[in-house]
Amino acid sequence: xxxxxxxxxxxxxQNDIYRMIRSRVNAxxxxxxxxxxxxxxxxxxxxxxxxxxxxxTWMYRLVRNAIADYYRNPWWKxxxxxxxxxxxxxxxxxxWEQHVDEDQPSALDAxxxxxxxxxxxxxxxxxxxxxxxxxxxxxxxxxxxxxxxDATGHNLNTIKTHLxxxxxxxxxxLVEESG
Amino acid sequence: xxxxxxxxxxxxxLLELLVxxxxxxxxxxxxxASCPECRQQERHFLDKxxxxxxxxxxxxxxxxRIRAKVWEEIERKEARRSRWQPAWASAALLGLFVLLTIxxxxxxxxxxxxxxxGASLYASxxxxxxxxxxxxxxxxxxEPSWEQALSGGILEAExxxxxxxxxxxxxPDRGERx
Numbered sequence: 348x349x350x351x352x353x354x355x356x357x358x359x360x361q362n363d364i365y366r367m368i369r370s371r372v373n374a375x376x377x378x379x380x381x382x383x384x385x386x387x388x389x390x391x392x393x394x395x396x397x398x399x400x401x402x403x404t405w406m407y408r409l410v411r412n413a414i415a416d417y418y419r420n421p422w423w424k425x426x427x428x429x430x431x432x433x434x435x436x437x438x439x440x441x442x443w444e445q446h447v448d449e450d451q452p453s454a455l456d457a458x459x460x461x462x463x464x465x466x467x468x469x470x471x472x473x474x475x476x477x478x479x480x481x482x483x484x485x486x487x488x489x490x491x492x493x494x495x496x497d498a499t500g501h502n503l504n505t506i507k508t509h510l511x512x513x514x515x516x517x518x519x520x521l522v523e524e525s526g
Numbered sequence: 527x528x529x530x531x532x533x534x535x536x537x538x539x540l541l542e543l544l545v546x547x548x549x550x551x552x553x554x555x556x557x558x559a560s561c562p563e564c565r566q567q568e569r570h571f572l573d574k575x576x577x578x579x580x581x582x583x584x585x586x587x588x589x590x591r592i593r594a595k596v597w598e599e600i601e602r603k604e605a606r607r608s609r610w611q612p613a614w615a616s617a618a619l620l621g622l623f624v625l626l627t628i629x630x631x632x633x634x635x636x637x638x639x640x641x642x643x644g645a646s647l648y649a650s651x652x653x654x655x656x657x658x659x660x661x662x663x664x665x666x667x668x669e670p671s672w673e674q675a676l677s678g679g680i681l682e683a684e685x686x687x688x689x690x691x692x693x694x695x696x697x698p699d700r701g702e703r704x
Contacts, residue, residue: 350597351676357593361584361589361592361593362583362589364583365583365584365592366579366582366583367587368528369582369584370578370582379588379591379592382592383592383595384591386592386593386596386636387596387599387600390600395575411677433595463574463577463578463581464577464579464580464581464582465581467574467577467581468578468581468582469574471578485545486572486575486578487575487578487579487582491547492545492546492547507545507546511541512543514541514544514545514571515541516568517571518540518571521571521574
């Protein structure tokens with residue numbers, strides 16, 4: 348694959364891929380490592396991708412495998428027990444570098460978003476693993492029910508059952524949180 | 527957080543709406559259109575999901591950093607591959623040479639077993655001896671006449687005179703020299 352094509356691919360998909368990883372991995376630094384691994388695999392594999400499965404479904408499988416490898420690595424436990432830290436790595440960057448990040452929302456918006464996002468993700472941690480996975484696929488990754496079925500290999504009824512439970516729980520959690 | 531309307535009448539519709547999406551039946555769409563509370567709850571829920579998505583979206587600097595590392599890794603791997611390519615090619619050639627010169631002769635059947643239209647019989651000393659054992663009795667060449675005469679004569683000679691005559695016959699000038 349030539350570099351320009353891959354650059355275009357990254358422009359289109361990098362945020363989706365990163366979200367896919369980051370919503371399933373707690374430590375941002377590990378998410379970055381996994382992201383690099385996934386992007387390298389995509390670079391090697393995109394040429395052979397013939398659209399036999401949808402691109403999003405294929406990327407999800409790559410991400411899932413990369414995360415599974417990550418969890419198989421004994422080092423993940425050290426990261427797991429660390430307090431959940433949702434920083435984006437900006438703390439380690441010099442101040443001038445943070446200020447030139449022009450396409451980011453204002454500092455206040457960013458903080459508010461960060462708080463809200465963190466709350467929602469913490470609420471999602473209260474779901475069962477299956478519920479959380481389907482909920483993430485549907486509402487954070489933006490998969491349709493059919494894409495979820497293709498990606499996970501599970502039938503639609505199973506997915507819907509988990510998803511109904513997950514949405515119901517999350518609604519309750521959000522009400523509790525706002526109350 | 528906003529106050530969420532919690533009417534139980536909207537509960538099922540909202541769940542269906544969130545899980546199935548907006549591709550429901552026309553009946554469902556009509557019900558949804560007539561229920562502002564459902565739409566409000568749907569909007570509220572989806573807004574929360576958008577907040578989570580924004581939170582998970584990497585900053586542009588973060589992505590620049592990741593992309594730089596990925597390109598660095600790609601270039602490193604490509605450079606390593608191009609550096610090792612001649613070495614691998616040489617190793618492959620060497621391996622092929624070793625295979626052809628050492629291993630291949632052992633793997634091929636011995637020449638004696640190859641049917642070369644009778645030529646195999648002459649391939650080794652062993653087979654030559656076997657051939658001699660098998661074939662000589664049948665195709666033994668007759669002894670030269672002088673040899674037959676000599677051997678027959680000696681064995682059958684009755685006296686020294688007969689032997690002398692015989693030798694005279696074989697070596698005519700024997701007498702002249704002595």
